[in-house]
Amino acid sequence: MTNARDINLDAELAETTGWDLDDDLDTCDGDEDSDDFQSGYAGEPDPELTTGEQDLAERYLLRRVAGLSTELEDISEVEYRQLRLERVVLVGVWTSGSVEDAENSMAELALLAETAGSEVLDAIYQRRNKPDPATFIGRGKVDGLREIVAASGADTVICDGELAPSQLRNLEDRLKVKVVDRTALILDIFAQHAKSKEGQAQVELAQLNYMKQRLRGWGGNLSRQAGGRVGADGGGIGGRGPGETKIETDRRRINTKIAKLRRELTAMKGTRATKRQERRRHQVPSVAIAGYTNAGKSSLLNRLTGAGALVDDSLFATLDPTTRRTHTSDGRVFTMTDTVGFVRHLPHQIVEAFRSTLEEVSDSDLVVHVVDGSHPDPEGQLGAVREVFAEIGADKVPELVVINKADVADPLVLARLRQREPHSVVVSARTGEGIDEALRMIEGELPRPGVEFTALLPYERGDLIDRLHHEGEIDSQEHTGDGTVVRGRAHEDLAGELAQYAVAPAAD
């Protein structure tokens, strides 16, 4: 699998500095007793460190932040998975909403952690107006968390938010275990699930952008120091050239890699765009199935089209869109595409990197928005998905809400959802309940071919009748001695071919 783990930053770093990163981090971060939380705001460098030490500590953290190991260059994917079976404690900050909202959020984080292959040992959350800028949770609460971590034997803490590098470092210093944020966790799941070349390139791009944003933060701090200590100590331990830090070298390398990935993705996007244009030229309507992760999108695609899309009780099982051709009850062809699942606060790096995949949704004629009616917070899921729709311009596409998992949902919740979402249908992709009605509603929403015609088709043009069945709509057919008189609607291309056989419409 190709992803950002392959970037061999640490090996080079170790080579240039001669340091073992894991051993020397404590040295870099200074005296354990000194309170480096005092500096207070995210991204503030520790003034006690030389620039070289700062540089090294930050590069180490960047690896950690992005979930990258320092010693994985030579091990196999299987060994990597085994190594990653981590024992984790979850930490959240509850800033608004009800207790249920906070608990749902932690439950989802637990599911994400398990999807990534971790064992969840404990979870805590704290009520605060906003996360602490230095330590995410309150500084006093960190001591309690350290005790939980020690007592449970956890080796990782996962925070329910996106943390600044300084928050991660402060927490790691205090807790003495690895700290990961929600964004890195989701990126990790995506990296594990990406199957196609395009999916892998998209995930790698998202990971690099995540790393780069952290480089930018630290780079800014370093450049503030450039006129001072960097000049004074002649460049420090990093072995950098005049006026250039190691971080800048990394940034250039990351930028080069990002540019290469973007080029590759543009080429891949070209193939998909060509297919979409081809469909549009033939005016084949397209339906996109979108929704929260695990809502049952792939199951619904299978039910509606008989396709063999992957169904898995795991989050983000589908990253690569699956498109199936199917037809309406009267034979008209249309396509249905199953897309990547959404989640609350989907990292924007993912939305950005998966933009071409998500165009399947924004370019479609109808979005089938699947929601899990048995979930504790289906309204929250609908809202989170619509936020992403707005971000990718899919909020202008007609939407049909399909409330799934009726077989296990509370009927009162289903009734509440139906009332809140008038343009909706209740189904169970598992039992087949409501599927016929869903298909009828989808058919009713598909754009109709635009050109009306009446034609007398000679019997040897049976091919045109076939095409009309698949690509147009036939209102009436009458067999005469000269051929078949057909009345209906067709798209422009087909109507052009029919023009030579046009006759005046019969008076009704």
Ligand SMILES: Nc1nc2c(ncn2[C@@H]2O[C@H](COP(=O)(O)OP(=O)(O)OP(=O)(O)O)[C@@H](O)[C@H]2O)c(=O)[nH]1
């Ligand atoms: N009880 C019940 N379970 C369902 C139903 N539809 C899907 N599931 C289950 O829900 C889980 C997720 O289904 P998928 O179809 O993979 O969901 P998805 O939305 O494509 O998931 P991602 O690709 O991970 O975003 C699977 O375990 C399915 O068997 C349903 O109608 N009833």
